[in-house]
Amino acid sequence: MEFISTPKQYIDAVEDAAASVGKSVSFRGTVHRVRDMSDFAFVVVRVNRGLIQCMFSGEIDGMTKADIKDGMVVEVSGNVREEPRAEHGFEVVLTSVRILSRPAEQIPVPLGKKYLGMTLDAELPLRPITLRHPRKQAIFRIQAAIADGFAEYMISQGFTHIHTPKIVSAGAEGGANIFKLDYFGQQAYLAQSPQFYKQYTAGIFGRVFEIGNVYRAERHNTSRHLNEYIGLDFEMAYIDSMYDVMEMETGMLKYVIEYVQKHCKEELEMLGSKLPVIDKIPTVTFTEAKEIMLEKFGHKSKNRYDLNPDEEVMMCQWAEETYGSEFVFVTHFPSAKRPFYAMDDAENPKFALSFDLLFRGLEITTGGQRIHDYHEQVKKLEDRKMDVSLFESFLIMHKYGMPPHGGLGIGLERLTMQLLGQKNIREASMFPRDMTRLEP
Amino acid sequence: MEFISTPKQYIDAVEDAAASVGKSVSFRGTVHRVRDMSDFAFVVVRVNRGLIQCMFSGEIDGMTKADIKDGMVVEVSGNVREEPRAEHGFEVVLTSVRILSRPAEQIPVPLGKKYLGMTLDAELPLRPITLRHPRKQAIFRIQAAIADGFAEYMISQGFTHIHTPKIVSAGAEGGANIFKLDYFGQQAYLAQSPQFYKQYTAGIFGRVFEIGNVYRAERHNTSRHLNEYIGLDFEMAYIDSMYDVMEMETGMLKYVIEYVQKHCKEELEMLGSKLPVIDKIPTVTFTEAKEIMLEKFGHKSKNRYDLNPDEEVMMCQWAEETYGSEFVFVTHFPSAKRPFYAMDDAENPKFALSFDLLFRGLEITTGGQRIHDYHEQVKKLEDRKMDVSLFESFLIMHKYGMPPHGGLGIGLERLTMQLLGQKNIREASMFPRDMTRLEP
Structure with missing residues (x-):
């Protein structure tokens, strides 16, 4: 026998992270796009509402940047720092990454691009995934x-x-x-x-x-x-x-x-x-x-x-x-x-x-x-x-x-x-x- | 050519009338129940949310209390006075009554009673009117x-x-x-x-x-x-x-x-x-x-x-x-x-x-x-x-x-x-x- 009471408070990760410059944060999301920059990679994580730019360098939790793929569901921790070139003016320097779920196949639509660029006829049958854009x-x-x-x-x-x-x-x-x-x-x-x-x-x-x-x-x-x-x-x-x-x-x-x-x-x-x-x-x-x-x-x-x-x-x-x-x-x-x-x-x-x-x-x-x-x-x-x-x-x-x-x-x-x-x-x-x- | 702008402010007649003791009010509603008291009649008017007790005596706008029937849709004006025996502690002494719509037949269900007192099988086919209770x-x-x-x-x-x-x-x-x-x-x-x-x-x-x-x-x-x-x-x-x-x-x-x-x-x-x-x-x-x-x-x-x-x-x-x-x-x-x-x-x-x-x-x-x-x-x-x-x-x-x-x-x-x-x-x-x- 256990008891169930009120839910954990909902975290809007973008706002929460933006307010945490100089501190560390943890959140969950889906890998939206990985951009390899040779020394490190930008891992953009899609949270419930918005995208958060993260920086992955070196080895973290036994993984390198090459292990991080689009569509993986992750729990990440990291330190927030100002970065004017990032979408929301900050980025998260990753210190921990845990993979919660993996796609079976690479997603066949360009979710990470600014525009999806598909005709309606091509897009509509794939709506369960194209709407993630x-x-x-x-x-x-x-x-x-x-x-x-x-x-x-x-x-x-x-x-x-x-x-x-x-x-x-x-x-x-x-x-x-x-x-x-x-x-x-x-x-x-x-x-x-x-x-x-x-x-x-x-x-x-x-x-x-x-x-x-x-x-x-x-x-x-x-x-x-x-x-x-x-x-x-x-x-x-x-x-x-x-x-x-x-x-x-x-x-x-x-x-x-x-x-x-x-x-x-x-x-x-x-x-x-x-x-x-x-x-x-x-x-x-x-x-x-x-x-x-x-x-x-x-x-x-x-x-x-x-x-x-x-x-x-x-x-x-x-x-x-x-x-x-x-x-x-x-x-x-x-x-x-x-x-x-x-x-x-x-x-x-x-x-x-x-x-x-x-x-x-x-x-x-x-x-x-x-x-x-x-x-x-x-x-x-x-x-x-x-x-x-x-x-x-x-x-x-x-x-x-x-x-x-x-x-x-x-x-x-x-x-x-x-x-x-x-x-x-x-x-x-x-x-x-x-x-x-x-x-x- | 005309212009349409914002709606007239919504009046919650019960609250509005209750706040108007000593003043006159006007509102619209449906005659819920008429109770003849020989010298006068109580006309209970059903407004959007609630019932308002009104007092009809003498001749008003060419009508007597006998002209007011259940189910009539009316616009009334009157003076609000305290009346501890009324449901909301006040009643409206009518000074004007305008009939906006008349039923074709007397309603066959006892809307004016405290309980409808009908079996579900009898009530359900009449829901468009029984739900007015x-x-x-x-x-x-x-x-x-x-x-x-x-x-x-x-x-x-x-x-x-x-x-x-x-x-x-x-x-x-x-x-x-x-x-x-x-x-x-x-x-x-x-x-x-x-x-x-x-x-x-x-x-x-x-x-x-x-x-x-x-x-x-x-x-x-x-x-x-x-x-x-x-x-x-x-x-x-x-x-x-x-x-x-x-x-x-x-x-x-x-x-x-x-x-x-x-x-x-x-x-x-x-x-x-x-x-x-x-x-x-x-x-x-x-x-x-x-x-x-x-x-x-x-x-x-x-x-x-x-x-x-x-x-x-x-x-x-x-x-x-x-x-x-x-x-x-x-x-x-x-x-x-x-x-x-x-x-x-x-x-x-x-x-x-x-x-x-x-x-x-x-x-x-x-x-x-x-x-x-x-x-x-x-x-x-x-x-x-x-x-x-x-x-x-x-x-x-x-x-x-x-x-x-x-x-x-x-x-x-x-x-x-x-x-x-x-x-x-x-x-x-x-x-x-x-x-x-x-x-x-």
Whole structure:
């Protein structure tokens, strides 16, 4: 019989070593790169967050520099001294090296180089090892910070964190783009969004958010779509209008940008990424957007229901040039192409109280006000020739009273991609799922 | 063209009103209960978090008390006065009432009563409305706090938050209990755990955690199993042994208990729940556990590979009576029934460096040290007559070097259930998925 109590304090080796100039330190990490300098070798050790330059000379613990290989996992001790040419301004003169684990084979990718320099097709099957590259790590530490900052802001605004099922009995977003599975003999689907559950819980907790997996069985292979992605979703009750939702998103984005700036300074520098400044975001209606594109760019839109990708780029260019904003809201999309739960504009029911947020030329959010009145929701289902009986479970909340409410969904990978200026969404997904990729 | 800037400040109506005695306030909420007192009526309004007692007398905005019905969504104004008999020590004397939304039908469940008093079978289909009951809300606010506290602690310990795919090409935990789906013509599965991805990313970021959906296609209908649940998972590299993982879990649980205590005081009081005190947690081996049960309870175990449910209860009783601990770790389970990625004990390879954590009579965690050496992992797969070629993608990380690492998974619903003393895990899942339930 023994007892287990609190964990050993976590050591961030880079900071810890940097603060120990003139003293000795011990830490664990993986040999990232060995550079032989004839008299000695630089052994760069990758710790949990960052790289530490160590100097190996002579014989240490029965080994010479030739015994140290990339990919070995080591525990080292040494004396810290200033070295302005090293990445962090110091290096560790090794006095002890213990090997904790050895690779079976030499790693086939150039982790030690500044850039990995591989095509996506070559890299993706090797992601469990290519992501060890500092520049790749940086992307996903920033992505983690985006989601963590989102959660922290939502909690600060009185939102309750929900965790909802992804195996569902019906698709919320319509269409055939849905994965099917057999659920103990019943036909089931993978959720296209947490829409129904966000609405249920907005009627329960008032304000809710979720960070969860979302599924779209879309048969296209583009640089901006994934078949499984992470949705940042929120829904809020007792709103005046969809503008409350847009204001909440603006506040959230400001907070997330600050959070990432604070927690991922080194990662942003490494990637050379410039975060946007958000003050206030210009907002135009769908109809105004089409007019602006005609006037400013001589662009005659052929898409009466949505914005095409090139139009998203145009509207962002307009917002940037006119208002210095990298973001622009487009509101009042044609109702016909918005989902059945979207509330129509009472003044002009051909348009829905629904919006997109565009950022650096790409839609990153769809949101809007939802129908809360039971009769209005039933009528919209009927008008669309949908089978109301299939929505019995969904309509319970409306039947017994729902507050006016609205919300939105943001694709985490898209937001990451746009913040970091990546060209392909697979760069912003650790283990992407597309039409041809099911592993790793 | 308009601009959208920051959101209106969030008002927590209960606290806000409580601080406004002698002044007037306005807020929005849903009519929770109307109690007619002949001269006037008490209108209890449910706001985002809590209930506010209001007094309606005479005629207000063209309405009398008879016009106010349960389930109406209202914006009210009134004067706040002390009232020791009211739940929060104050009430609001209404001066204005505006109806924002009306239910289509009278709600068929007694939301206004102290207890809902429904069987689970009757309640679950109506969850979108029964969860509006304050006692039901309380469960899931506490659940949200458990997950939020978990994330906050992990981040404080240098763990990176990961978000991994749930559509996978192979099951990590073995067995036939896995949901299958067609993925663009390929056979795919729903992840039984994030195991492979946690290990990959432990080799990348060192320390990782995830809060995500987990799938088990188990064909049993018990009070402690769900077919889709939320896993709290972490994995940490550069460990000395599995005891590092157990220490991290102990530190995490202490933090989570404090977090819940701090953020959900009213909810805990409402449910009469007593949180456990964690100082240090006793730990025994599987073999010792069987001996203890024989000595102390005269129990001759017939299960050579695992603990039966009644044995989990016995071990918890022992830990409580002997050490005053509601938790007990059991380590060194027989290797044969532990997964292929578990590291065996070098001193006695019949046992794995693997543990369970039992809490109030139920296993809430399985964890342990994983194999990091490539040859050891390949040999274990071969010894088990598993097809090594199917694990090529998984073995990449071992082949090119992995640090010693370990981790664990906790079922969020089980932890919630045990913390709150619930009898059925469906009480701790908002929208449970079991063999017969696919909606709401």
